[in-house]
Amino acid sequence: DVKVTQSSRYLVKRTGEKVFLECVQDMDHENMFWYRQDPGLGLRLIYFSYDVKMKEKGDIPEGYSVSREKKERFSLILESASTNQTSMYLCASSHDRVDTQYFGPGTRLTVL
Amino acid sequence: KQEVTQIPAALSVPEGENLVLNCSFTDSAIYNLQWFRQDPGKGLTSLLLIQSSQREQTSGRLNASLDKSSGRSTLYIAASQPGDSATYLCAPNPLSSNTGKLIFGQGTTLQVKP
Numbered sequence: 001d002v003k004v005t006q007s008s009r010y011l012v013k014r015t016g017e018k019v020f021l022e023c024v025q026d027m028d029h030e031n032m033f034w035y036r037q038d039p040g041l042g043l044r045l046i047y048f049s050y051d052v053k054m055k056e057k058g059d060i061p062e063g064y065s066v067s068r069e070k071k072e073r074f075s076l077i078l079e080s081a082s083t084n085q086t087s088m089y090l091c092a093s094s095h096d097r098v099d100t101q102y103f104g105p106g107t108r109l110t111v112l
Numbered sequence: 113k114q115e116v117t118q119i120p121a122a123l124s125v126p127e128g129e130n131l132v133l134n135c136s137f138t139d140s141a142i143y144n145l146q147w148f149r150q151d152p153g154k155g156l157t158s159l160l161l162i163q164s165s166q167r168e169q170t171s172g173r174l175n176a177s178l179d180k181s182s183g184r185s186t187l188y189i190a191a192s193q194p195g196d197s198a199t200y201l202c203a204p205n206p207l208s209s210n211t212g213k214l215i216f217g218q219g220t221t222l223q224v225k226p
Contacts, residue, residue: 004155031212043201043216056211090155097212098143098205103156 003027004104006091012110019078021107023091032074033092033101034058034066043090049074050097081111114139114206118217125192126225133187133220135202140180142204146214147176147187150199159187159200192224 007022023032034046035058045058047066055066063085067075074093078085091104115138125131135145144163148156160176162169162185168177175188185202199221203214 006155033213040218042218043203043214045211045213048211048213050211058211058213092156094212097210099212100146100158100161101212101214102158103148105155106153108153 004091004093004102006089006104006107008107009105010108010110012112013078013081014112015082017078017081017111019081019109019111021076021078021089021091021109023074023076023093023104024072025074025093025102026072027093027095027102028071029093029095029102030071031094031097031099032068033094034064034074034076035090035092036060037088037090037106046076083111085109086111114204114208114215116202116204116215116217118200118202118220120220121218122221122223124223124225127192127194129192129224130188130190131192131222133189133200133202133222135185135187135217137183137185137202137204137215139204139206139208140183141207142180143207145176145178145185145202145204147174147185148201148203150201150219152199156201189222192222194224194226197222197224 035043049068092101094101147159173190199219201219
């Protein structure tokens, strides 16, 4: 069975903290994605990775960075968390760019 | 720029009804279109992926159709059950993107009453 896991379901951080969100997939997928989901705005792509150490910016990369040192793991980093980064963060993976995307359970991040 | 609209935004039906969820998109140049289900506070579960060359795709009580030329897809749910209550999202995968980025609609929130 396909499995994408995220390190935390709920996370509360303070403004200015450095935040790491981890995503792991066990399907040997090349592509991994980070989206955020906000009411009224839907899901928006933050960053995408198509191979180890390769990354591309999505629609809203400002304030975020990513790391992919191993094929199965894709990390989203908030360098200095701000209240407008309070959101639901969803990780996804796929075999290739036209294949089914499988999503993790999401991390609900609150920045105080 | 691809825009996706899902109508209705919310739907409440009694158990056992057959129902149709609608998705329209402005750019017909797509690789495929994916339908997802999302339960409150949870991640997305993939339901069906329909390729641009296909007209329909079926999985159990679900049937998705695609009319690429008119920019429309429908998700048909047969004999609805309370467990089908969730938000349903459609997401085309545009040819213009080389990342596999999906463009999501706002979703249709379905409530099936026992």
